[in-house]
Amino acid sequence: MHLPPLYAITDARSAVPLAEQVRRLGEAGFPLVQFRGKPLDAQAQARELRTALEAAEAAGGWPALVVNDRADLAVLAAEAGLPPWGLHLGQGDLPPTEARRLPGLGALHLGTSTHAPAEWEAPDPACDHAGIGPFRATATKGDHAAPVGLDGLRAGAAALRARGVAPIAIGGLTLADAPACFAAGAASLAMVGELQRAADPRELLWRAQLDRWAAQPPLAGGRGVALVGGSGAGKSSLAVALAQRLGLPAVDADREIGPDIPALFRDLGEAGFRAREAETIARCLGAPCVLALGGGAWEDAGTRARVAAAGFTALWLAERPETAWARVGGDPNRPLAAARATFLARYRQRREAWWTAPMVLPLGRPVDALAEALVNYR
Numbered sequence: 001m002h003l004p005p006l007y008a009i010t011d012a013r014s015a016v017p018l019a020e021q022v023r024r025l026g027e028a029g030f031p032l033v034q035f036r037g038k039p040l041d042a043q044a045q046a047r048e049l050r051t052a053l054e055a056a057e058a059a060g061g062w063p064a065l066v067v068n069d070r071a072d073l074a075v076l077a078a079e080a081g082l083p084p085w086g087l088h089l090g091q092g093d094l095p096p097t098e099a100r101r102l103p104g105l106g107a108l109h110l111g112t113s114t115h116a117p118a119e120w121e122a123p124d125p126a127c128d129h130a131g132i133g134p135f136r137a138t139a140t141k142g143d144h145a146a147p148v149g150l151d152g153l154r155a156g157a158a159a160l161r162a163r164g165v166a167p168i169a170i171g172g173l174t175l176a177d178a179p180a181c182f183a184a185g186a187a188s189l190a191m192v193g194e195l196q197r198a199a200d201p202r203e204l205l206w207r208a209q210l211d212r213w214a215a216q217p218p219l220a221g222g223r224g225v226a227l228v229g230g231s232g233a234g235k236s237s238l239a240v241a242l243a244q245r246l247g248l249p250a251v252d253a254d255r256e257i258g259p260d261i262p263a264l265f266r267d268l269g270e271a272g273f274r275a276r277e278a279e280t281i282a283r284c285l286g287a288p289c290v291l292a293l294g295g296g297a298w299e300d301a302g303t304r305a306r307v308a309a310a311g312f313t314a315l316w317l318a319e320r321p322e323t324a325w326a327r328v329g330g331d332p333n334r335p336l337a338a339a340r341a342t343f344l345a346r347y348r349q350r351r352e353a354w355w356t357a358p359m360v361l362p363l364g365r366p367v368d369a370l371a372e373a374l375v376n377y378r
């Protein structure tokens, strides 16, 4: 499980309703938002959460939502058919292992908070991500523990990573902290106040992405690169731009499968197409290249395993589903892009698989700018 460079958290003290905050962050390109409803009462939190989850579902599962503290609200949402992506539980909340047993929470990503070595060295085993903090004293939380600073963050990040838990720096962070926090091993920086103050949250996220790449190179010396993500995200275009700069061949799995994808869907059905697709990708992994996969390919666990076994770096081009639809909706060469609702539902269905790969957030940048940035920090 990988995290975006910024872990956005809503602020219930703002005049903007929580569901609207979530919507705006999603529109700006944030793939993940923590819904923090404190100090609103349970009823108001439940109402805003419901609105936010319904809107995100209708937008292809974007942004993914993490419910803060309230396991009860997560259970109710799951029972209503709107399971959030995750649930964050502080040290004073239900233990994650216990919360995991509540109805509808079996598959959620669970996070916890850690403030000291005893906590980050023994995180609850049900968690796949955890906060480390407070980094410094903050106004958002008056009752916080002693600040951990950069040394605490470094120790905490190493301890959590060794246990397979993604570390999130939290507490009074601004963009100026990003280079040092990513160098100290943070996977993501949690932000509340800095986001509220930002004139352009999308720019903030782009800058944080570059800071993370500077400390944690995105291509990581793989034999090749496999670009995954939904239809219309820009995988085929980015593969060409990236390959050129890396001096590798650009290979498009769809082009290798056959010249006429709609005809293959007609003749073989989707299951037949998927079998052909998996075989083709396996063949393409034989030699170093920048490989663009089709939008459905990453759902196949066999393909995910073969990409890893071939030593390719998988990158999820995490475009907003609605932006992708605006680009390719109705394209006669993409048989699964005929109707908006089913196109967005596919994005939602595939979301969980994509989160297994590190993400590249395009954030409105042209393909060449994306490729340039990836190669700069390789």
Ligand SMILES: Nc1ncnc2c1ncn2[C@@H]1O[C@H](COP(=O)(O)OP(=O)(O)O)[C@@H](O)[C@H]1O
Binding pocket: 229, 230, 231, 232, 233, 234, 235, 236, 237, 238, 292, 295, 327, 328, 362, 364, 365, 366, 367
């Ligand atoms: N970063 C980008 N900014 C604007 N348009 C883009 C970007 N990436 C791709 N496109 C356009 O979106 C459409 C879909 O791109 P494509 O590379 O075919 O996506 P995919 O292979 O992921 O389905 C194309 O018309 C392409 O020119």
Ligand SMILES: O=C(O)C1=C[C@@H](OP(=O)(O)O)[C@@H](O)[C@H](O)C1
Binding pocket: 229, 230, 231, 232, 235, 236, 254, 261, 293, 294, 295, 296, 297, 333, 334, 335, 336
């Ligand atoms: O979403 C999908 O299942 C598909 C996406 C297409 O690739 P792009 O992601 O390049 O559109 C292509 O593989 C085929 O039409 C099926």
Ligand SMILES: [Mg+2]
Binding pocket: 235, 236, 237, 254, 292, 293, 294
């Ligand atoms: Mg493509």
